[in-house]
Amino acid sequence: GLEQGRAFETEGAGQEVVEYGDVLELNRFDGLPYSSRYYTLLKERMDLPVWKAKCDFMDKLANRQFIIVSGTARTGRSSQIPQWCAEFCLAVQYQNGMVVCTQVHRQHTVDLALRVADEMDVNIGHEVGYSIPLETCCSGDTVLRYCTDDMLLREMMSDPMLEHYGVIVIDQAHERTVSTDVLLGLLKDITLQRPELRVVLLTATHPGPKLLGHYKNVPLIQLEGVCSAEVVYTGTSHKDYFCSALRLVLEIHHSQEEGDIVVFLATTQEIDLARDILLREEANIPTHLGELLPISVHPGLGGTLPMPGEEEGRCRRVFLTSSPNEDLFWAVHMLNFVIDAGVQKRNVYNPRIRANSVAIQPISRIQAESRKQLVGPTGKTFCLYPEDTPLPSETRPHILESDITSTVLFLKRMDIGGLGRCDFIDRPDPEGLMQALEELDYLAALDDDGNLSEIGIIMSEFPLEPQMAKTLLASCEFDCVNEVVTIAAMLTAPSCFLVPSRELRLEASQCHLKFQHPEGDHFTLINIYKAFKQNQHEPCDVEKWCQDYFLSLSALQTADAIRSELTDILRRIELPVSMPSFGSKGNTLNIKRALLAGFFMQVARDVDSSGNYFMLTHKHVAQIHPFSAYGTKTPKLGLPEWVLFHQYSFSEDNCIRTVSHISPEEFIQMAPQYFFFNLPPSESKDILQNILDNGAEHYKAKKLQKSPSLESIPEVTASCVIQ
Secondary structure (H helix, E strand, O other): OOOOOOOEEOOOOOOEEOOOOOOOOEOOOOOOEOOHHHHHHHHHHHOOHHHHHHHHHHHHHHHOOEEEEEOOHHHOHHHHHHHHHHHHHHHOOOOOOEEEEEEOOHHHHHHHHHHHHHHHOOOEOOOEEEEEOOEEEOOOOOOEEEEEHHHHHHHOOOOOOOOOEEEEEEOOHHHOOHHHHHHHHHHHHHHHHOOOOEEEEEEOOOOOHHHHHHHOOOOEEEOOOOOOOEEEEOOOOHHHHHHHHHHHHHHHHHHOOOOEEEEEEOOHHHHHHHHHHHHHHHOOOOHHHOEEEEEEEOOOOOOOOOOOOOOOOOEEEEEEEEOOOHHHHOOOOOEEEEEEOOEEEEEEEEOOOOEEEEEEEEOOHHHHHHHHOOOOOOOEEEEOOOOOOOOOOOOOOHHHOOOOHHHHHHHHHHHHOOOOOOOOOOOOOHHHHHHHHHHHHHOOOEOOOOOEOHHHHHHHOOOOOHHHHHHHHHHHHOOOHHHHHHHHHHHHOOOOEOOOOHHHHHHHHHHHHOOOOOOEHHHHHHHHHHHHHHHHHOOOOHHHHHHHOOEOHHHHHHHHHHHHHHHHHHHHOOOOOOOOOOOOHHHHHHHHHHHHHHHOOOEEEEOOOOOOEEEOOOOOEEEEOOOOOOOOOOHHHOOOOEEEEEEEEOOOOOEEEEEEEOOHHHHHHHOOHHHHHHOOOOHHHHHHHHHHHHOHHHHHHHHOOOOOOOOOOOOOOOOOOOO
């Protein structure tokens, strides 16, 4: 496992760099001489706990197909083990393929690739690369690639057996994301057909019995971590952790003990509120104590975590974050304090109402241990819960709590690719699985035998939720692709609306009103995107324009990149891309038809003319979210009777979000007939049935005084336009 001719040798725990005078050592990966920085970093690498296990790891890699390595981020597992796998592949001249290492977080993926390229003394994008959604930095020379787990899954659509790779490293396997669980299930089948393939699983702490039992007699290497020198349990009650955390931050800062702080809270709202409070408090801190700099690090959003080397100046950074960000802080060398609230926010999907419920749950013991090991032997961890608090032993698999419709669509696509089954560690909930199959059937993605239809195959090409993919396909028929691809991009990207502090919220809502479209929020998003693109092309500061209108520049840039990717896919599979015609009456109607082709399951009716919207699919009643164009209206100003909505948040505020006005005739035209007949009985269904039986004009005559703005739409039949 060790390289021949390398100017260092490793003997057990006592590694030592041996220099050969004037001998010029060449990097075996690019053939160039090593730089002096390589040797500096090598000394740092050899001090990492993971280096004690190198010989054992390389021996197992040569002789076993599966290996599990457990150790927290600080042990160096994520940066060193993939490099050793690259050495293993190089030794056989990559005849079995290169190395890929999956990550859960986009930012972590990029940070690790940059660090590893530096350690290997090669250029990023050449021998070491990365790929995350919307960004790829690789070349034909790449021998080690970091990528997010969902990107590797998408790659399997064109390379089902992952034949490009000789070693596949699944990092952060303990997070049990849906994509990681699907990969772990499929790899079990792939390795049977590819005995030369090696699979390495990296976990933060000792893997549970399920993971160990899944692969039968898999060798386990446990790395020695370094825990905090001091762990303090404050015994704070569940309700008081937020205030206690902020008080602790200020006490640490006043104590003048050195080091940065990371605070683990539960929700995004808490992170933003904590940052606002600490910024206000910072103004009252005496100058001699130094600056206190709160930094929001939201889960899933990259670019906010300063890289190594940005730690100069007398400034104490306070990283405010939440689960699952434990691994993000491996490169923050000045971190000396962890404040752990001990709770996390989980979105739990309910297939019966097709909506997520938000639950605040205790973190797992794995997460608690990972947090304690972030600060090293001189640090302190403050746990804001009693020491005897019963924590779950493992993180609950996301596949048991998520909408798996996209996953089922992907697995159906894999059936075509020759992978007959996915051996899940934890099988998805049967009710959720049935709902996913039912939804794909309604979307015409399945044929009569339950296999993917032609429409389903095309839908699986797009990195979109199935309903949005169907909407995009329908837009090709209705000649409104240009507009619908914008809506798809804006709804797939993070929200473009900034939520300012309370005193600026009225001003922000006034600014957002300028983009409002009378037909609804989907159309408002097109207005915002068009204004953004117009300001990009004009000689003005687009960043200032976004600030002035309380819009997120990063979200709009992400939407722009998603739109380009979707347009490229449309062209690759030779689907038509229409010319812009936004604003014409025909175009407006066609956009609504396309939206209904995908989102006919998300239609609601105002049952009492006061903003109480009854959802036809599951008979729940909700209100329009205040951020919607309709959300600020009073019933007297004329709320639409029938609406299509993009999202329903059940437990947080019982609101429907991203809402646009539709007519019942449009719904009847676009909804599949068998979906309509399967709707539960209700007054709203009776109204629709009445329109079917007696024609649209009879219904319009009754509603004319109440809804004078109803468009005159030709009478339609119940047939489904896109099937």
